[in-house]
Amino acid sequence: MPPEKPHWAQLYSEVVTSGLCTGCAGCVIACPYDVLTYDDRASFRPIHVDEHGGAQDCTYGARGCTLCTRACPRFRTWEAECDTYLFGRQREPSEVAGQYIEVTLARATDADVNHAGQDGGLVSALLIWALETKMVDAALVSYLEGDGRSWRAVPGVARSRDEVLASAGSRYTYSANTLAYKDAVEGGAQRLALAAMSCQASAPAVMASRKAGKVARRFELNIGLLCSKTFDDAIFTALFDKRYGLRREEIAKINIKGVFEIWLRDGSYHEVPLAEGYEWTRAGCMACPDFSAEHADISAGGIGAFDDWTLAIVRTERGSEVMEAACADGVIEKRPIDDDPAAVTLLRKLSRVSRRRWPEDADPGPRLVAKTEVPLASR
Numbered sequence: 001m002p003p004e005k006p007h008w009a010q011l012y013s014e015v016v017t018s019g020l021c022t023g024c025a026g027c028v029i030a031c032p033y034d035v036l037t038y039d040d041r042a043s044f045r046p047i048h049v050d051e052h053g054g055a056q057d058c059t060y061g062a063r064g065c066t067l068c069t070r071a072c073p074r075f076r077t078w079e080a081e082c083d084t085y086l087f088g089r090q091r092e093p094s095e096v097a098g099q100y101i102e103v104t105l106a107r108a109t110d111a112d113v114n115h116a117g118q119d120g121g122l123v124s125a126l127l128i129w130a131l132e133t134k135m136v137d138a139a140l141v142s143y144l145e146g147d148g149r150s151w152r153a154v155p156g157v158a159r160s161r162d163e164v165l166a167s168a169g170s171r172y173t174y175s176a177n178t179l180a181y182k183d184a185v186e187g188g189a190q191r192l193a194l195a196a197m198s199c200q201a202s203a204p205a206v207m208a209s210r211k212a213g214k215v216a217r218r219f220e221l222n223i224g225l226l227c228s229k230t231f232d233d234a235i236f237t238a239l240f241d242k243r244y245g246l247r248r249e250e251i252a253k254i255n256i257k258g259v260f261e262i263w264l265r266d267g268s269y270h271e272v273p274l275a276e277g278y279e280w281t282r283a284g285c286m287a288c289p290d291f292s293a294e295h296a297d298i299s300a301g302g303i304g305a306f307d308d309w310t311l312a313i314v315r316t317e318r319g320s321e322v323m324e325a326a327c328a329d330g331v332i333e334k335r336p337i338d339d340d341p342a343a344v345t346l347l348r349k350l351s352r353v354s355r356r357r358w359p360e361d362a363d364p365g366p367r368l369v370a371k372t373e374v375p376l377a378s379r
């Protein structure tokens with residue numbers, strides 16, 4: 001038997017239509033023949049063009065192209081492959097939040113960056129640092145469309161401090177930031193940073209582990225956002241507006257800390273119970289097992305007691321070097337996670353909850369959990 005060369009036909013049946021597809025768009029940016037498009041309004045899924053095999057097949061795939069399956073962070077044994085590539089071994093079931101070097105609290109020292117950030121502004125500070133030190137030429141991020149009043153999140157490229165600051169903060173609808181890859185490269189960028197949700201943050205590692213070509217080699221820095229779900233755009237009208245009278249064009253900031261925290265442009269503050277948002281959970285998040293962005297260089301989240309600090313999980317040597325260098329340059333500051341031990345307990349709890357969503361009939365790896373985490377010092 002010749003070796004199997006899985007391509008779009010297998011990706012379509014095993015991931016896109018099986019409920020595993022997150023919409024990360026890794027396959028779209030890796031496709032060398034531009035036969036994949038993307039629905040960024042409703043399904044947030046890749047679509048194969050009619051001319052080259054239709055929805056379910058691919059004429060280039062039939063001739064041997066396998067790049068879409070090599071770029072997919074939900075195809076078959078993706079977690080084990082990424083783990084082995086990044087850390088030299090698979091995750092232990094006790095490592096529910098993935099493998100890491102350090103968990104710490106961190107924030108931007110620059111008041112403007114700290115203020116613009118969703119939590120401590122760590123992500124924006126690191127992106128600005130990476131651009132200004134020329135570690136990367138561009139960052140793939142998410143902006144709000146137009147003047148921001150639509151609250152529609154769209155992928156985009158940041159090449160300067162001002163652009164990073166314009167993209168700061170969190171939107172809780174989906175934005176496949178990987179899709180900004182093409183604009184970045186066409187604009188001359190060779191080395192990229194990616195700031196994106198957990199599902200997208202596994203794309204660079206899976207591409208590198210499966211040798212998915214030059215797309216994989218362009219990602220120099222990968223910052224993942226902790227994430228339990230995103231919501232459909234309809235949540236703005238059907239929940240926030242209809243039930244609570246909070247019109248989307250009046251909303252200035254949203255955060256999620258056990259409830260939807262909503263600040264309006266008139267300065268008023270409102271809370272909406274998180275459970276009420278459940279029915280607008282985006283379909284692509286329903287089977288996602290990765291709360292903690294386990295394959296990022298650095299994962300960043302807002303859980304914890306301190307509103308203006310970001311919880312940072314430093315995972316790779318690259319991530320560690322970047323954190324230390326940014327600290328030494330004075331653009332970020334750190335404080336020990338021991339100041340907020342409850343944050344780590346919550347990190348593990350939310351990581352376990354997400355892992356239980358991974359279907360039992362898929363590769364068993366991502367569902368494996370143990371009750372306790374291996375203490376850092378014993379590794």
Ligand SMILES: Cc1cc2nc3c(=O)[nH]c(=O)nc-3n(C[C@H](O)[C@H](O)[C@H](O)COP(=O)(O)OP(=O)(O)OC[C@H]3O[C@@H](n4cnc5c(N)ncnc54)[C@H](O)[C@@H]3O)c2cc1C
Nearest residue numbers: 117118119120121122123124141142169171175301302303
């Ligand atoms: C959809 C979503 C769900 C999240 N869920 C959790 C959670 O459950 N628990 C938790 O602890 N943390 C969660 N986070 C992470 C948290 O909101 C912060 O992003 C994180 O703490 C970093 O804060 P910061 O101030 O350092 O980041 P900032 O400096 O504000 O930078 C944030 C970066 O995120 C990008 N971004 C914003 N919105 C999106 C989006 N919709 N899609 C892709 N990229 C985006 C921005 O472009 C920016 O580069 C979530 C983030 C998002 C976007």
Ligand code: SF4
Nearest residue numbers: 021022024025027072
């Ligand atoms: S999970 Fe990502 S790479 Fe895989 S099929 Fe869906 S969009 Fe493509």
Ligand code: SF4
Nearest residue numbers: 198199227228285288
């Ligand atoms: S829960 Fe977050 S990381 Fe998982 S698929 Fe949804 S957006 Fe992606």
